[in-house]
Amino acid sequence: MNPTTIMLVMILVPLLGGLGLMFLPRGNDSAVRPFALAYTLLTFALSLGLAFQFDWTRTQDLQFGFFHNWVPAFGLKFGFGIDAISLWLVLLTTFLMPLVVLGSFTAVKERAREFFLWLLVLEAAMLGTFVATDIFFFYICFEFTLVPLYFLIGIFGSTDRLRAARVFFLYTFTGSMLTFAGVLYVAWFNTTLDAATPFTGAGVWSFNIVTLYHAAAYMTVAQQSWVLLALLAGFAVKVPIFPFHTWLPLAHTEAPTAGSVILAGVLLKLGTYGLLRFAIPMTGVALDPVIGPVPGALVHFAPWIAGLAIIGILYTALICWVQKDIKKLIAYSSVSHLGFCVLGLFAINTIGVGGAVAYMVNHGLSTGALFLCVGMIYERFHTREMARMGGLASVMPIWSTFMIFFCLASVGLPGLNGFVGEFLTLLGAFTAGNVLGPWYAAVAGVGMIFGAIYILYMAGRVVWGPTKIPTDDHGDAHGHGHEVKDLSAREIGVLAPLAIGCLVLGLYPTPFLRSLEAPIERLTEPARLMIAARASNQARDAHLTDIMAEERALNEDGMTIIVPELPGLAAPPAVAPPAEPER
């Protein structure tokens, strides 16, 4: 099959599955679960096929491109295409989905048909977001993910689910409306450009990502700043970056396990993906008609955003430590972890951004797995209060082994996946001279210590310690007086692939990381060049100051003034306008 077709089919299969669910015989829900599982597995198989067809030698190109005109007058298209970053996130999504479905087999007892329908629709929307090469289409998918999740939380959540769903929906929706405004502004700006501007699509309506990258470069820094703030409004809420995170703990605690896993595993990454795909390439450089390329809004804002990320890391890590609800603790830990991811993104170098992308995938696996583990506990005990349970290692050794394993992956133990992202984002921030710097990494690094504190606090409460099985109101142990059951084969089947994923990406991430290099270099190129230019400008200015001081000294001595030749004073290194968009 043609890879482009595979890609389209991959997005359609979950939708078809959802449709198929509706046509399953009524009254008998037993077929619903295997049916949904089959469709998610098929999607996963298709995504693997895509990965095999992918040309790994040019990972930076948006491969398997496909366009279909939608509203030509307005430049709207259905544009698809994937580079390595998209592909890895697609794989993360399709890999998680079957596990989530399998993990929800027994958790959802009523209205199962609807539940799995919404999960499948959600998968299609997420996949659409990652493969979109047209911003308008991206935005539609991005927003559309809210609908299924709204239902998943609102129908299948815990006690306060309606409020959680509403807050979640309104909060993220409001933010992304501003994002949409920013996107429209860039597109509009493009139409104002002279058609002779040297890039394809200049001067006409277009929502093609690459066209808009180029268009945005012609804005002034002030205009770019507004665009960046608008993009941030939506993406920062989604990630979430401190202080826009308060919807997340609420949504997580109320959401059913499947919702939490998808939310933490994939949906939060839509925010960081958006920042990487749009904010970073668009606002990296501003082509000033008079003085040539100057650092774009991104370069000015990066230290501030990174600062917010660091505050978020430490602030939420300390909040984690005082949580009583285990799920809320993990929810807050997501905020802390995503702080590392954002820090890496705004280090704007290959190591930092590479670490951030690695973090997205790794966090999806380990935190997703932690939510699944907590879900399994909740199914047994109907409580998530840490004070009511303890020492589960004695009664549920298999579950405890998995739990400890994923905790370790989450605290960034080297050899497991979490470390790769954490180490690279910190290293990236540390070595990002002229943007961030050692202090950013040093302060954020304290998050490593806090991370160990809260995760081990949780492990010490729940897994270790004297055995304590939660009792219900009548004082009976849960599980109808029977022994607490350890994981079933199905549950092991849910967690084991995740554990293997954590181990493989922890021990042998090189192919993964190498494939990210080229696309990251392409996306960050404008900003990186400007940062390098700024660095050399600063070096030049310092040199100039030295020489002037020398001259003054010479003057005071009444000696002749010698004007030395200044290296590189002529002009800042020219930045070639970004390459032509490919078709």
Added chain:
Amino acid sequence: MNLDLIKFIPWLPALAAVLCGLCCTKKALRCLAAPICILSIASGFVIAFLHRGGVPPGGAVVPFFEWINIGGFSANFSYFIDPLTLIMLFVVCGIGTLVAWYAAFYMKGDKGYARFFTFVSLFIFAMTNLVMADNLVLLYLGWEGVGLCSYLLIGYYYNKPSAVAAAKKAFIVNRIGDLGFALGIFLVYQTFGTVSLREAIIAAEHVSEPSTAVTLIPFLLMLGAFGKSAQLPLYVWLPDAMEGPTPVSALIHAATMVTAGVYMIARLLPIFVLSPYALPVVAVVGGLTAVFAATIALCQYDIKRIYAYSTISQLGYMFLGVGALSTVGGVFHLFTHAFFKALLFLTAGSVMHALAGQLDLRKMSGLRTKMPVTCWLMFVGCLALAGFPLTAGFFSKDMILAAVMEKGLGEHGQPLFLALGILGLFTAFLTAFYTFRLWFRVFMGPEQYEMGEEHHGAEEHGHDHGHGEDAKPQAASDIKVEHHHDAHEMPLLMNLPLIVLAAGAIAAGYWAEHSGWIESMVESSTAAVHGGESAHAAELFGYHLHTAMMVISSAISILGIALAAYFHWLNRPAADAAARQYKSIVTLLNNKYYVDEINDAAIVTPLRTKGEIFFAIDRLIIDALVTLVGLVPRALGIGARRLQTGALQGYGLGMACGAAVLLLLVLFVAN
């Protein structure tokens, strides 16, 4: 010799860990765990031994597979082997084999038998990676990996709250040091453009004018070393770590893991000498830790804790040695210490085993007739620890003290090192005293003892419960079988590894120093000290410094032992009287200078309070602000309240309308 075999040294234990892990799942397989684990460690030792002469000068890199490579950064699973690595491998795999052998008997009947050996195998995997790493990031992997195994093994009796707390404390305190280490790695990468040990060391050797960044590297790395090797102020976790099973204390918390910091500094010596202050700081911290921990050890009653403080103190000596640029001395002491401290812990374990978990010095006495072999094995260990002439500890401690005094009295004598040398001698006296205080109390005097609360599990009584399970009061109450098995000697097979260790504790020092083995090994590794002053310059009291120091430290050691014999064997009432007289000091020392309490009050509680405050801010202020903002449109649209039903149809409609309006608007603008 084919160096390819080297890569099996870490990965055989890794395989063993997987197999032992599988053994956990089936009860019938449980007994297989110990042989698998022992075999994997022993084969590591054999491989290392086969390579004893085959290491090319300057070391060799054995690449294995790629790990983290991105954007010019590269850290792979590849191994660096030079004489220093070999010494460490001998210690890790050699002691590891012996301890695992002992543990195969010691842990028998424990519910978590296979789990124990899984963790031990995993530990050897991490530790061998640590000492064989060819780059700092792989070293860091080993570093955190041993920390993890330490966490898992300290918390081995996981139903005991104290064990869980101790495990957590160990991991977190180590993490503090590790942050420094990680930042050090970042700075190495930034300055030298590589994390490869060999390349960084070569680059460091060619630095002519060290920049500020370069001189900062050793201080950051040092933090990691102080955490892992339990030095001031990060030592607090080690005494608590004694909650783990005793073989673990012997292997991880005495012989191998805790020496990782010494190894790291020795390995990176060329980077440490870039800063003129780095090594003196190491020496000062080492010297102060040595005396500080020794004073605490004087007044403890728990046998294992006395040894724990003694380990901290001896590690202080190693840092003192490395800090005085005597890497040979530091590594030598690491080598001999591994023998006698492992021996001491394991014999303490035998005592504990015999007395059903009893560790309190006040509740045991005169055990020599009940446990003669253990008695004399521990005696040998105590002699070596006390630095009794001609034992292993004597030679290595002496080498360190002589090097320190050398720096203090030599041509460019530094008063700092003279003071440190005197401090070291004083510590040697304290060491001899507290070591033999313990030995005389336990084995000499009238025979009387109280059994502890634990009893042996399955092998004697058919329970499937281990020590930890039984230590738990509520579990113990329902399964407690009144039994009166008495203190007894350990079986010969269990004592066999101890005899090997005892032989090492006596002879290893003399052999290693007089055959020149240790010196030639260290001097041909990256820990070699270049351009040191001539070692035979200084004199003390008219004698050659080395000779004088030997005499002085012998005298000090014998004096300490004699005093201990008087107070704790011949005239115990005198000791009690003295303790009463200096009650305040004894209380202070017994409570370990209240450091844990101070840390709690100064760090832990405030942080936790911050957490509470932040959580309150999060709920009450940030969330409230959001709600407030959310109320604005609501207030505006009070008339349109019908739309705010919470039903999605409404929102979907709104969304569609909004999009449509925008589209029309934009189309209008476009036209």
